[in-house]
Amino acid sequence: METPRIVDIFKQGQPHQEVVVQGWIRTKRELKDFAFLEVNDGSCLANLQVILAPELPDYPELLKQLNIGSSVQITGKLVESPGKGQKIELKAQEVRIYGNSNPETYPLQKKRHSFEFLRTIGHLRSRTNSIGAVMRIRNTCGQAIHEFFQSRGFIWVHTPIITANDCEGAGELFTVTSLDLNNPPKTAAQELDYSQDFFGRRAYLTVSGQLEAEVMASAFSRVYTFGPTFRAENSNTSRHLAEFWMVEPEMAFCDLQGNQDLAEAFLKQIFKTVLEKCPEDLEFFNQRIDNSVIATAENIVNNEFARITYTEAIALLEKADRKFEYPVEWGIDLQSEHERYLAEELFKKPLIVRDYPAGIKAFYMRLNDDQKTVAAMDILVPKIGEIIGGSQREERLDVLETRITPEARTELWWYLDLRRYGTVPHSGFGLGFERLVQFMTGMGNIRDVIPFPRTPMSAEF
Ligand code: ATP
Numbered sequence: 001m002e003t004p005r006i007v008d009i010f011k012q013g014q015p016h017q018e019v020v021v022q023g024w025i026r027t028k029r030e031l032k033d034f035a036f037l038e039v040n041d042g043s044c045l046a047n048l049q050v051i052l053a054p055e056l057p058d059y060p061e062l063l064k065q066l067n068i069g070s071s072v073q074i075t076g077k078l079v080e081s082p083g084k085g086q087k088i089e090l091k092a093q094e095v096r097i098y099g100n101s102n103p104e105t106y107p108l109q110k111k112r113h114s115f116e117f118l119r120t121i122g123h124l125r126s127r128t129n130s131i132g133a134v135m136r137i138r139n140t141c142g143q144a145i146h147e148f149f150q151s152r153g154f155i156w157v158h159t160p161i162i163t164a165n166d167c168e169g170a171g172e173l174f175t176v177t178s179l180d181l182n183n184p185p186k187t188a189a190q191e192l193d194y195s196q197d198f199f200g201r202r203a204y205l206t207v208s209g210q211l212e213a214e215v216m217a218s219a220f221s222r223v224y225t226f227g228p229t230f231r232a233e234n235s236n237t238s239r240h241l242a243e244f245w246m247v248e249p250e251m252a253f254c255d256l257q258g259n260q261d262l263a264e265a266f267l268k269q270i271f272k273t274v275l276e277k278c279p280e281d282l283e284f285f286n287q288r289i290d291n292s293v294i295a296t297a298e299n300i301v302n303n304e305f306a307r308i309t310y311t312e313a314i315a316l317l318e319k320a321d322r323k324f325e326y327p328v329e330w331g332i333d334l335q336s337e338h339e340r341y342l343a344e345e346l347f348k349k350p351l352i353v354r355d356y357p358a359g360i361k362a363f364y365m366r367l368n369d370d371q372k373t374v375a376a377m378d379i380l381v382p383k384i385g386e387i388i389g390g391s392q393r394e395e396r397l398d399v400l401e402t403r404i405t406p407e408a409r410t411e412l413w414w415y416l417d418l419r420r421y422g423t424v425p426h427s428g429f430g431l432g433f434e435r436l437v438q439f440m441t442g443m444g445n446i447r448d449v450i451p452f453p454r455t456p457m458s459a460e461f
């Protein structure tokens with residue numbers, strides 16, 4: 001017999017139907033004449049209640065072995081549930097235990113555990129309601145992202161994880177090496193001799209797939225990447241990981257306006273999909289984590305994002321009725337406190353800030369006619385701050401050459417070549433996938449929205 005997933009049993013199961021269910025025991029309750037198990041297989045938040053009657057073979061011995069955390073297969077008949085809430089439960093006819101669990105030492109007990117504690121049991125925490133719901137929403141977000149782009153003719157491209165380009169993430173790069181670090185080759189200047197390393201030069205883990213995505217957009221017009229990126233940032237914040245997933249569309253024949261329009265439509269569609277496909281999981285976060293989660297999602301789907309320039313943002317911050325830790329003046333990089341004030345308190349919805357000072361933004365962003373600002377845009381959201389960073393790229397070779405450092409100019413000869421052979425106006429952005437999931441679920445710490453977080457001093461699981 002085919003084993004349905006529990007989510008399908010709740011959706012389609014009919015009383016009297018015979019089914020086989022496989023999963024892990026979340027709780028066991030023993031009454032005088034019966035016992036109840038709650039079984040979960042990860043397919044949905046709700047557990048399937050299983051009734052064990054004394055007629056089952058070896059009932060007393062069986063009960064002893066059925067413990068919280070055990071993996072089981074239960075064959076039985078679906079019956080209508082007398083309890084409120086669930087409409088169906090399973091009356092067991094045959095129980096098979098795959099793997100027993102010791103209820104004394106099993107770290108997940110029925111009570112609520114702190115997220116800090118759950119991080120110390122990264123191998124088990126996905127069996128909890130909260131991390132389970134996060135991972136299902138994460139999955140749906142991923143699916144919605146692919147659907148959004150695929151339905152618009154974007155090609156999914158795979159940009160490299162190992163890169164030799166160090167022009168972007170100054171100080172935030174992880175080195176990739178196969179040198180024997182206990183006995184490394186040295187140059188005359190007593191520095192590591194990377195010319196003897198695997199690639200014949202120093203290599204890193206990528207901080208972004210953008211430059212390569214631009215290459216691909218120059219052939220396919222519309223592309224996107226969806227892959228891991230790495231930043232050795234030592235900032236122990238609730239919004240930064242050392243390894244995170246980034247979604248980076250890149251569009252030829254697209255200016256900053258088109259870029260903003262796409263990014264807004266993109267976020268709207270993801271939230272819409274999650275509202276439709278994960279109502280139960282979202283409701284869980286709304287009740288347990290942050291009671292504005294659903295209103296926020298609906299707000300995103302139904303309302304236009306605010307759009308202002310950086311210069312306007314600075315003016316609003318200067319007028320703010322509060323003191324910021326980092327003083328505000330034209331030319332500063334917006335800090336998280338500024339971003340949150342704007343999105344959370346002033347606009348109370350996502351906000352796109354564009355046209356930042358050239359001095360604080362990357363060399364590849366297109367210089368505006370004022371010669372002071374570049375065609376950059378960040379999307380700021382309540383609670384998180386920046387969730388998307390993007391720009392129109394500098395497509396004019398002569399202007400790009402004035403903005404790029406001499407080293408980068410040599411190293412990125414191929415990037416400059418794109419401006420020599422059929423250059424076009426083009427734009428793109430990067431969405432931090434975990435920031436999105438964090439924002440969507442209301443989870444306080446980004447470490448709890450990725451299965452295996454990598455942060456300073458922590459990579460155990
Ligand atoms: P921040 O100022 O918040 O560190 P950033 O300016 O470094 O962000 P970008 O380089 O523009 O970010 O990267 C694009 C997106 O990737 C960001 O908008 C954010 O959503 C995400 N992101 C950046 N750094 C991290 C990180 N360390 N962990 C998780 N997501 C990140």
Ligand code: MN
Nearest residue numbers: 172231233240
């Ligand atoms: Mn950063």
